[in-house]
Amino acid sequence: MARSQPAVDKRRMILDAAVRVFARQGFHTSRVSDVADEAGVAYGLVYHYFDSKDQILDTLFLERWDILLQAIGEVDAQAIPAREKLYAIASFIVDSYRHDPDLMKVIIVEVTRAANTFGRTHLQQIQNAYVQIAAIVERAQREGEFRAGITPDFAALAFYGAVEQVLTGWIFSLLPTGDREYEQAKALIVETICGGLDRVDGRPAVAGS
Amino acid sequence: MARSQPAVDKRRMILDAAVRVFARQGFHTSRVSDVADEAGVAYGLVYHYFDSKDQILDTLFLERWDILLQAIGEVDAQAIPAREKLYAIASFIVDSYRHDPDLMKVIIVEVTRAANTFGRTHLQQIQNAYVQIAAIVERAQREGEFRAGITPDFAALAFYGAVEQVLTGWIFSLLPTGDREYEQAKALIVETICGGLDRVDGRPAVAGS
DNA sequence: CGACCGGTTGACTGACCAGTCAATCTGTCG
DNA sequence: CGACAGATTGACTGGTCAGTCAACCGGTCG
Numbered sequence: 001m002a003r004s005q006p007a008v009d010k011r012r013m014i015l016d017a018a019v020r021v022f023a024r025q026g027f028h029t030s031r032v033s034d035v036a037d038e039a040g041v042a043y044g045l046v047y048h049y050f051d052s053k054d055q056i057l058d059t060l061f062l063e064r065w066d067i068l069l070q071a072i073g074e075v076d077a078q079a080i081p082a083r084e085k086l087y088a089i090a091s092f093i094v095d096s097y098r099h100d101p102d103l104m105k106v107i108i109v110e111v112t113r114a115a116n117t118f119g120r121t122h123l124q125q126i127q128n129a130y131v132q133i134a135a136i137v138e139r140a141q142r143e144g145e146f147r148a149g150i151t152p153d154f155a156a157l158a159f160y161g162a163v164e165q166v167l168t169g170w171i172f173s174l175l176p177t178g179d180r181e182y183e184q185a186k187a188l189i190v191e192t193i194c195g196g197l198d199r200v201d202g203r204p205a206v207a208g209s
Numbered sequence: 210m211a212r213s214q215p216a217v218d219k220r221r222m223i224l225d226a227a228v229r230v231f232a233r234q235g236f237h238t239s240r241v242s243d244v245a246d247e248a249g250v251a252y253g254l255v256y257h258y259f260d261s262k263d264q265i266l267d268t269l270f271l272e273r274w275d276i277l278l279q280a281i282g283e284v285d286a287q288a289i290p291a292r293e294k295l296y297a298i299a300s301f302i303v304d305s306y307r308h309d310p311d312l313m314k315v316i317i318v319e320v321t322r323a324a325n326t327f328g329r330t331h332l333q334q335i336q337n338a339y340v341q342i343a344a345i346v347e348r349a350q351r352e353g354e355f356r357a358g359i360t361p362d363f364a365a366l367a368f369y370g371a372v373e374q375v376l377t378g379w380i381f382s383l384l385p386t387g388d389r390e391y392e393q394a395k396a397l398i399v400e401t402i403c404g405g406l407d408r409v410d411g412r413p414a415v416a417g418s
Numbered sequence: 419c420g421a422c423c424g425g426t427t428g429a430c431t432g433a434c435c436a437g438t439c440a441a442t443c444t445g446t447c448g
Numbered sequence: 449c450g451a452c453a454g455a456t457t458g459a460c461t462g463g464t465c466a467g468t469c470a471a472c473c474g475g476t477c478g
Contacts, residue, residue: 010455026325028237031435042457047437083407113322115381116235127383137406147408150401153384154375154394158401161374162367169366172324174336185363192359192367196405197346198292199356219425240465251427256467 011049013039018056023102027057027110028117057118061111064103065125068092072132082140086159087190089133093163094182097170105171108164130156146194159193220258222248227265232311236266236319237326266327270320273312274334277301281341291349295368296399298342302372303391306379314380317373339365355403368402 017039021030032053036043050056075088097104111118112126119126134156140146146155166185169175175185226248230239241262245252259265284297306313320327321335328335343365349355355364375394378384384394 028326032437033435044437044439044458045456048455051437053436109325113324115322115377116318117237119381123381123383130383140406144408146406150397150404150406154397155401155406157374157378157384158367158371158398161370165366165370165373166363168324172328172332174332174339175362175366188359188363189367192364192402192405194406195359196401196407197349197355197359197364197403198405199353200409241467242465245428253428253468254426257425260467262466 010039010041010045014041014046014049015056015060017041019060019100019102019106022057022060022106022110027106054118057106057110058121060103061107061118061122062125064096064107065122065129068096069125069128069132072129076132076136082136082145083190083194085136086133086194087186090163090186090189093167094186097167098179098182101171104167108167109171112164113168130160133159155193159189162189162193219248219250219254223250223255223258224265224269226250228269228309228311228315231266231269231315231319236315263327266315266319267330269312270316270327270331271334273305273316274331274338277305278334278337278341281338285341285345291345291354292399292403294345295342295403296395299372299395299398302376303395306376307388307391310380313376317376318380321373322377339369342368364402368398371398371402 014035018030018035021034021038025034032046033043035053035056036046039046046056050059071092072089075085075092078085078088080088093104111122113119115123115126130153134152137146137150137155137159138152141148141152166175166189170177170181175181223244227239227244230243230247234243241255242252244262244265245255248255255265259268280301281298284294284301287294287297289297302313320331322328324332324335339362343361346355346359346364346368347361350357350361375384375398379386379390384390
């Protein structure tokens, strides 16, 4: 068996296995032994690399959320309309789901939407995303792209809420999945939040797919 | 001690105690003995009235969700614009929170947002709400009040997502609470989802409080 | 009074599982 | 080689609770 000097990264294998197990069974019905088995590793090794079962989930969440926050920051740094910024953020999150649905499922279901369990610990981190989105809205209002009257905090909540709700719909098979659906969702999220549902004379309807 | 023939309703006392305990500690860190103690009742009596700890939560959820579904149905039966229907639904949910924050916290945090635990069992029931909201949107589109192009399912998701996200904000103190805030939230949810964030010439900004 | 019964009690049990730890393995370096 | 260090193993322990159950209580009825 070809293996490099430091051997295969067992820590990484445990994290990857944990994603699969947590996605399949849910965090709190997963036993540490399930994760060890899935990783093909002895029970005790999990505790060589992690202090606790919780810490595994913390690690998964923080790794990914940092990437998200950084992506939002980069989007915001570009000189493009706010609507396009929101589209880029929705895209990033949707594509994250497309690329690794199990990981996103775990993060959303077990952390983000579980605010009284793990979310509690990471509330600050989660809120960072809202704050960044609110800043985008606030600037767009100041510059006249978005109308005033809707508080930026609120708009951020609604935007993030829509994104999370759509992912949740995919996760629990309430919505069809697929490349077409992913692209359509990005467009519809932005179109709903920015354009609204109201019919406004002279404003064209959204183009189909 | 004055007590009527059938004695005080111990079953109800257990349910009410459960709401307080689950809201305070979260469902899965609450012990059945915590609920019994809070209700001032012996441990075993809980199992006289309920088959399991889970069934207590199921009961709380179903009781309340039925009321919500019925309220949505009644709203939809009225001959008023869709925008007002959505406002009435948002009002109902927000007022439910105002009236009994602990109960709504438990329902949202432990059931609605916990789709892989309890939500799984009640997915159908939860989805009923989406379906009813989508029907409102669909009709409004057919009648020209809402523009076409945004699928009703999607609009329902975004609307419900915004409401749930706001409640979550209150529950975890990310948003200020209070009568003013509740009224403002109702208006802003509807204004965001129906009116959108975009500035549209000739459309007035939202009035303040 | 005495039998009966639903409501009520709380000690107890059985299962489960996170986390520990002593032993073993593997590789490296002098 | 031999000794040391870090990686790896998995049996075991301690604590936690959900759910059970045998006993008890207080009212009702014949």
